[in-house]
Amino acid sequence: MWFKNPFVPEQASEFASSVDTFYFFMVSVSAFFAILVVTLVAVFAIRYRRRHEHEAGTPVHGALALELTWTLIPLGIAMVMFFWGASIFFAMSKPPSNAMEIYVVGKRWMWKFQHMTGQREINELHVPVGQPVKLLVGSEDVIHSVYIPAFRVKMDAVPGRTTTLWFTPTKTGRYHLFCAEYCGQKHSGMRGTVVVLEPAEFQAWLAGGPATGSMADAGQKLFNDLACATCHRDDASGRGPSLKDVFGSTVTLAGGATVTADDAYLRESIVNPQAKIVEGYAPLMPTFQGLVTEEQLNQLIAYIKAQAGGTPGTAAPATGTPAPGAPAASGTQPSTE
Amino acid sequence: MDTATVDTRPSYLENGHSWQSWLLTKDHKRIAILYLITITLFFFIGGLFALLIRLELMTPAGDMVEAETYNKFFTMHGVAMVFFFLIPSIPAVLGNFLVPVMIGAKDLAFPRINLLSWYILVVGGLFTLGAVVMGGVDTGWTFYTPYSTAASNTHVIMTGLGVFISGFSSILTGLNFIVTIHKMRAPGMTWFRLPLFIWAHYATSIIQILGTPVVAIAVLLVALERTLHIGIFDPNLGGDPVLYQHLFWFYSHPAVYIMVLPGMGVISELIAAFARKAIFGYKFVAFSSLGIALVGFFVWGHHMFVSSQSVYAALIFSFLSYLVAIPSAIKTFNWTATLYKGSISYQSPMIYAFGFLGLFLVGGLTGLFLAALGLDVHVHDTYFVVAHFHYIMVGGSIMAYLGGMHYWWPKISGRMYPEGWAKFAALMVFVGFNLTFFPQFLLGYLGMPRRYHMYPEEWQVLNVLSTAGASILGVGYLIPMVYFTWSFVKGEKAPANPWGATGLEWTIPSPPPTENFTTTPIVTEEAYAYSNREMKVA
Numbered sequence A: 001m002w003f004k005n006p007f008v009p010e011q012a013s014e015f016a017s018s019v020d021t022f023y024f025f026m027v028s029v030s031a032f033f034a035i036l037v038v039t040l041v042a043v044f045a046i047r048y049r050r051r052h053e054h055e056a057g058t059p060v061h062g063a064l065a066l067e068l069t070w071t072l073i074p075l076g077i078a079m080v081m082f083f084w085g086a087s088i089f090f091a092m093s094k095p096p097s098n099a100m101e102i103y104v105v106g107k108r109w110m111w112k113f114q115h116m117t118g119q120r121e122i123n124e125l126h127v128p129v130g131q132p133v134k135l136l137v138g139s140e141d142v143i144h145s146v147y148i149p150a151f152r153v154k155m156d157a158v159p160g161r162t163t164t165l166w167f168t169p170t171k172t173g174r175y176h177l178f179c180a181e182y183c184g185q186k187h188s189g190m191r192g193t194v195v196v197l198e199p200a201e202f203q204a205w206l207a208g209g210p211a212t213g214s215m216a217d218a219g220q221k222l223f224n225d226l227a228c229a230t231c232h233r234d235d236a237s238g239r240g241p242s243l244k245d246v247f248g249s250t251v252t253l254a255g256g257a258t259v260t261a262d263d264a265y266l267r268e269s270i271v272n273p274q275a276k277i278v279e280g281y282a283p284l285m286p287t288f289q290g291l292v293t294e295e296q297l298n299q300l301i302a303y304i305k306a307q308a309g310g311t312p313g314t315a316a317p318a319t320g321t322p323a324p325g326a327p328a329a330s331g332t333q334p335s336t337e
Numbered sequence B: 001m002d003t004a005t006v007d008t009r010p011s012y013l014e015n016g017h018s019w020q021s022w023l024l025t026k027d028h029k030r031i032a033i034l035y036l037i038t039i040t041l042f043f044f045i046g047g048l049f050a051l052l053i054r055l056e057l058m059t060p061a062g063d064m065v066e067a068e069t070y071n072k073f074f075t076m077h078g079v080a081m082v083f084f085f086l087i088p089s090i091p092a093v094l095g096n097f098l099v100p101v102m103i104g105a106k107d108l109a110f111p112r113i114n115l116l117s118w119y120i121l122v123v124g125g126l127f128t129l130g131a132v133v134m135g136g137v138d139t140g141w142t143f144y145t146p147y148s149t150a151a152s153n154t155h156v157i158m159t160g161l162g163v164f165i166s167g168f169s170s171i172l173t174g175l176n177f178i179v180t181i182h183k184m185r186a187p188g189m190t191w192f193r194l195p196l197f198i199w200a201h202y203a204t205s206i207i208q209i210l211g212t213p214v215v216a217i218a219v220l221l222v223a224l225e226r227t228l229h230i231g232i233f234d235p236n237l238g239g240d241p242v243l244y245q246h247l248f249w250f251y252s253h254p255a256v257y258i259m260v261l262p263g264m265g266v267i268s269e270l271i272a273a274f275a276r277k278a279i280f281g282y283k284f285v286a287f288s289s290l291g292i293a294l295v296g297f298f299v300w301g302h303h304m305f306v307s308s309q310s311v312y313a314a315l316i317f318s319f320l321s322y323l324v325a326i327p328s329a330i331k332t333f334n335w336t337a338t339l340y341k342g343s344i345s346y347q348s349p350m351i352y353a354f355g356f357l358g359l360f361l362v363g364g365l366t367g368l369f370l371a372a373l374g375l376d377v378h379v380h381d382t383y384f385v386v387a388h389f390h391y392i393m394v395g396g397s398i399m400a401y402l403g404g405m406h407y408w409w410p411k412i413s414g415r416m417y418p419e420g421w422a423k424f425a426a427l428m429v430f431v432g433f434n435l436t437f438f439p440q441f442l443l444g445y446l447g448m449p450r451r452y453h454m455y456p457e458e459w460q461v462l463n464v465l466s467t468a469g470a471s472i473l474g475v476g477y478l479i480p481m482v483y484f485t486w487s488f489v490k491g492e493k494a495p496a497n498p499w500g501a502t503g504l505e506w507t508i509p510s511p512p513p514t515e516n517f518t519t520t521p522i523v524t525e526e527a528y529a530y531s532n533r534e535m536k537v538a
């Protein structure tokens, strides 16, 4: 914009400008109707003010044409608002397949992030500019909500579920991240900063971070420690199905229904295995609800996803080498070297 | 029926002076007074918490009170204002007083149940106040799970019980109104001769009866989960926290209309009386109340666009939210058109009505912003929402309530109030209100989340403005309290019809005798038949 409007937050994502444009449209339409009605009221109030005490108004009978006009015109305008708003929402709810995935866990009263390459952050989130980023959001206790005003995005962190949110940062800088859903005592202190870096800087940051091994590596270790591997083998010899290529595949359930094995499905299969039984298997998997933390759950899921290998967001980290240039390999992203 | 009946019987205020004559009364007018006193008390409790909230927010740091105390402040503010002031306000006070009178009846259909409803509200209120005295509650008036069931260690159950109990008061009042309006209309008072105030109360009553049980069950389940760990909402017990939001908003969205429809009814009366003209498009205004009540039940999901609800559900809820906005637009246009060729006087009740129009307009229009999916994602749970619903519920409902109190005060008390002060107070309220809440729209779009004890420094200026406005608003509310109290004792005696208005309530003495009418009136004309008569203030 050619001037800085002090009543609009920084525009730092692709959504920001489309949301703001829509907002200005809404403000204009509202201002038009507000001014119209206020002017009419004022003009009538003055023009038809009571001149002597015994005066009564002149009867005017309702006119159907008028009623229809002020029903249908607002209805038409409302429909424009509906479709416009919905189209932005649709874009917000469809992360592109090349988005870089980052896990987020809300916990009273902090935000924990873990990159696929293993780096952990608390109350600070580093992302590269120009790269679609998808946050996989969970909560360890009550409902929170990830809110980044500069990106115009928000998504609740609901315990027991994984929700998603995505954005493409368009401007480097530091931006507020708030918890928007009331979560108790230090709700207003549950804040963080999103740091948007140039891709090269981001790679450097990744390389400099404590590389504790990728999320998938951590997940693999858990997979063995929790004895998942005793039932789930790479071939069909275990008591449970092979998890090698399950992510993204279509799973047939007992009873014939099918379901796409996405994040939510994997999560449910671990914490509530009885909810959906894979066809041809006995419902003998124990629940891991309460036995794994939210973050461990994310690591297990990351491991299962990495084995499927196909999704761009997870492909690079699966190699387990957080070397510069490796993560989130997207065609458009310049490499550091 | 256009001349005031000469009546020698004692007025309802004179008919008995003992405590029992008030506390055991079956007279709908005395019960209205009981409600008036009760809800005024809650208004001041709620207002006090609002003041404390605004004082804390003068500075970005959370330096006046502890975070936990602040959280209790906004919770108690919301609970007191929503459940114990706004929901009962117009129906229980003005509705109780006027519904029988306006339709030409001697009382409501079930006078004893009417008294019972008041006692229930008082008991519910005592529970809630008890919770405050014992240390308060910090869940927000929305009691979201699993925070309320698994995390909060404040008096959730006690407060929840208070809300649960007071719900029955609301249900019984609604039931009483519906039966009364169906069964007790005077001869000739056909449905389309009813004042629009009655239509609005009829629609409100439907919502009270159908919606309130759901919220009552939701709070009860919260209490059960807290005590017995039954696993309805807490995911650790196998429950679903979002289910609670569905139950809660299934009531609490329609509850917005419990709070605003009666106000719309009041505004219709005020505009007709002070423009001395029939409401333009009477039937459209009447049916729009029913339309709102009906469609209002299917939009609750617009509070949950970012709660992980399915995209398609969100689409439907957004679409229906736009539909429910249309009847409100229709009403606004019809009120405006009524002024055309009217005989408009600027007496204080009309000043409040003008104020209502302005503020309701802003509240309604910003509702369109929140119904828009892509925009709501950004402003949901921010001060934009806070500003929006205060414009509707304070700017709209309380303006209408005050306008109605000024209009019917001569009838209720038999006394006039100082007109100059009344206009001044209306102006204070209007200016104070806008200064308090307009900056909050800006804060919300800038990203300030609601229920924040401390906030980033760049938002201080707007917050200080808001607090300054709140102090003006507070004084604006205190002034009528003072002059109404004064007027009750010392005010000039009011004639039966000080405004030269139509409506059965203006045909009986001020204040009315206990039975309202000497003989059952026979209605021969439409509501607001101003052109049929010579205007007389008597």
Ligand SMILES: [Cu+2]
Binding pocket: A106, A108, A109, A143, A144, A145, A179, A180, A181, A182, A183, A187, A190
């Ligand atoms: Cu939080």
Ligand SMILES: [Cu+2]
Binding pocket: B252, B253, B254, B256, B299, B300, B302, B303
């Ligand atoms: Cu709503």
